[in-house]
Amino acid sequence: MGLLELSRLTVHYGKALALENLDLEVREGELVAVLGSNGAGKTTLLKAISRALPSRGAMRFDGVDIGDVPMHQVVARGICHCPEGRRLFPELTVLKNLQLGAYLRDDRAEIAADLERVYALFGVLRERARQQASTLSGGEQQMVAIGRALMGRPRLLLLDEPSVGIAHRLKMQIFDSIRAIQQSGTAVLLVEQDARSALGIADRVYVMEHGHIVRAGTSAEIAADDSVRQAYLGV
Numbered sequence: 001m002g003l004l005e006l007s008r009l010t011v012h013y014g015k016a017l018a019l020e021n022l023d024l025e026v027r028e029g030e031l032v033a034v035l036g037s038n039g040a041g042k043t044t045l046l047k048a049i050s051r052a053l054p055s056r057g058a059m060r061f062d063g064v065d066i067g068d069v070p071m072h073q074v075v076a077r078g079i080c081h082c083p084e085g086r087r088l089f090p091e092l093t094v095l096k097n098l099q100l101g102a103y104l105r106d107d108r109a110e111i112a113a114d115l116e117r118v119y120a121l122f123g124v125l126r127e128r129a130r131q132q133a134s135t136l137s138g139g140e141q142q143m144v145a146i147g148r149a150l151m152g153r154p155r156l157l158l159l160d161e162p163s164v165g166i167a168h169r170l171k172m173q174i175f176d177s178i179r180a181i182q183q184s185g186t187a188v189l190l191v192e193q194d195a196r197s198a199l200g201i202a203d204r205v206y207v208m209e210h211g212h213i214v215r216a217g218t219s220a221e222i223a224a225d226d227s228v229r230q231a232y233l234g235v
Contacts, residue, residue, distance in 0.1 A: 003028045003187050004049070004079075004156055007058040011041075011048050011211075018044045019211045021057070026156060026189050031182040033190045033198040033219070035232055036208035042191040043084055045208070046158045049189070050074055050081040061156070076104050078155035082162065084191075086145040090134035094125055097133050097144050101151030111151070118147035121177050139170025146177070156187045163194045175201055195232035199223045 002025035011019040019041050026032045036042050048055040051071045059067045061077060069077070080101070088097050098118060102111045119126040122143040128136060133144055142162055149157055159178065163171045171194070179201045182188045192198040199205065205222040207215040215225060222228050 002026055003030075003062060004189070005058070005060045006049070009045075009048060009055055009057040009059065011044055011053055011055045013044075017211060019048065019055070022211070022213055024206060024213065026187050028155075029182065029185050029187055030203050031179070031188045031190065031201060033192055033202035033205045034208060035192065035195050035198060035205060035222075035228070037231075038193075039210075040208040041211040042208055043160055044211075046081060046083075046160050046189070046191055050079060050158060052081070072104065075152055078153075079158065080149040080152040080154035080156075081158040082145050082149040082160065084160040084164065086141050088133040088141055088144055088148075090132065092133060093130055094133055094136070094144055095129040098125070098147050098151055101148035102153075104152065110153075114151055114153060118150055121150075121180060122147055137167070137170070139166040139174065142166055142170075142174055143177075146174070146181075150181070150186075154186060156189065157181060159188060159190045159192075161191060161193060163192060163197065171197070195228070199233075 004026040006022060006024040009019055009022040034042050034045065044053065047053040051069060051074045061079060066074060098115060105111055124140060125143055125147060128140060133141060162174055175197050178188060178190065190198060199219050199222065202219045205217065205219055206213050207228060215222060
């Protein structure tokens with residue numbers, strides 16, 4: 001049984017159909033990537049899982065139906081969403097932004113330990129802890145956004161386009177960190193347009209087109225698919 005199981009997931013924006021009868025699974029401790037062009041429905045998928053959007057179909061997390069669970073309870077159950085565009089509080093310090101990720105928790109000692117884990121993962125954030133988030137580079141802001149999500153101590157981390165607008169050096173560091181997060185035991189569902197980098201770290205991959213899953217397989221299987229290679233890898 002998967003940690004996250006979606007069956008016939010369907011989402012509308014008004015009368016427009018965004019996702020239709022989508023099936024997807026993320027297993028415990030697995031890193032799963034979702035590839036697709038702009039408008040394929042990738043961001044909508046993550047918003048539906050985190051309950052930011054209403055949906056139809058079955059959605060189970062750790063064997064329990066969460067289809068009608070409100071957003072804050074989804075976080076409390078262990079699903080944390082790092083959204084596209086980072087969505088930081090720019091006027092607050094790095095430390096305050098990170099601490100906000102633990103807003104549902106009251107285990108102070110464990111929160112402090114998790115903050116140390118974030119600093120171990122992204123060493124530059126310790127140096128920037130007292131700076132306003134708005135003063136950071138795009139890559140550093142992305143580190144804060146991922147770190148904030150980790151402060152919720154997720155069993156499943158949803159990452160939406162973490163490499164967008166980031167210098168190549170920091171992008172590679174962030175992908176290495178995503179792999180380290182997964183190797184520490186946190187399952188990751190990664191939405192990403194940089195297909196080459198995503199295929200390099202993912203265990204399994206889904207390819208989306210127009211709100212549907214059109215291909216699924218291991219990273220090696222998807223990387224060897226000629227249509228994927230032409231559409232997303234340029235080869």
